[in-house]
Amino acid sequence: MKKFYGIGIGPGDPELLTLKALRIIKESDIIFVPSSKGKSLAKDIVKEYLAGKRVVELNFPMGKENKINYKQAAEVIYKAFNEVDVACFLTLGDPLTYSTFIYLYQEISKYGIYVEIIPGITSYNAAFSRIKMPFAVKNESILITDKNIDLDEINYIDKIIFLKANNKKDIIKKLNQRGFKSYYVKRCFLEGEEVLMDEEKIKKDEDYLSILISIKE
Ligand SMILES: C[S@@+](CC[C@H](N)C(=O)[O-])C[C@H]1O[C@@H](n2cnc3c(N)ncnc32)[C@H](O)[C@@H]1O
Incomplete structure (x- = not known):
């Protein structure tokens, strides 16, 4: 079954990732990360686990209205499932706490993709x-x-x-x-x-x- 994971990676120290988060990152065919102005803190935090992985940055400019970006990002993720079975999106802290992931999840759900959410340390x-x-x-x-x-x-x-x-x-x-x-x-x-x-x-x-x-x- 095709599966999309929303993963909370904790506040910033890679050692504060959960074992489950780490396993799913390793097992994902594509790892989506949020970025703003060409920078992705989420990607930097987990960089030691990304060697050889396919990483795609999704642009969500900080402090801006991102409605269109969430729709476009969901479409990018949906299309990626033509090629892969497991993909994840990384988010700082917990994915359901004041997070970009919440809006992305709403858009992804419209495509009927199965989503699992992995909590993180807020x-x-x-x-x-x-x-x-x-x-x-x-x-x-x-x-x-x-x-x-x-x-x-x-x-x-x-x-x-x-x-x-x-x-x-x-x-x-x-x-x-x-x-x-x-x-x-x-x-x-x-x-x-x-x-x-x-x-x-x-x-x-x-x-x-x-x-x-x-x-x-
Ligand atoms: C978009 S919210 C993300 C919250 C995150 N999902 C969580 O579970 O904590 C961004 C806000 O979270 C807080 N934040 C996130 N990471 C932080 C960190 N490492 N140190 C201090 N504040 C942080 C700041 O108040 C920041 O303005």
Whole structure:
């Protein structure tokens, strides 16, 4: 049976790939990777496992509307199945968490291709391991978001995880007033990784690959 895998490759360290992810990468006839401006971080992360493999970059410009690109990518993948039986698409972190794969999956499904999804370690789970704080303990509520939220409506929340946070100054100020302390993990498990706890430094950093974690004290 022809099969298409969506594979989560974790936050960046190749040793954080699951054994299943690694096996399927090795068994795939074609490996599709997302790229933007000619660069593919997913491809770089798994490069040691790609020797002799057929790798195809699918262009999804970062920060742009990619509706057409998802449709075109799905068509490319569908056509590839004329020649091969097993193909996969690699995605950073987990494939069903704020991921390009979600939109690609919707388009691929229209072709009736059988899809299996392999979970990966999310960026925020990895980030908690770096700040050495529990992600969740009994009776806690956690909010994970990639949008601007109304911070007046968070009374019952103990921890907030902001992906792609771009208004950190405002968030940190408001959450300070509500008794939260903020942590920032940049390029987690990648070259240039930094863990910041100094809120003034956090406010100034603008790396796209960063997570802001705010914890009620
Ligand atoms: C499109 S989302 C991808 C999320 C990913 N699928 C996951 O499971 O974590 C991109 C956002 O994830 C976060 N991110 C992904 N990888 C990261 C890393 N290695 N270090 C820090 N943040 C990361 C950043 O907030 C970034 O803006």
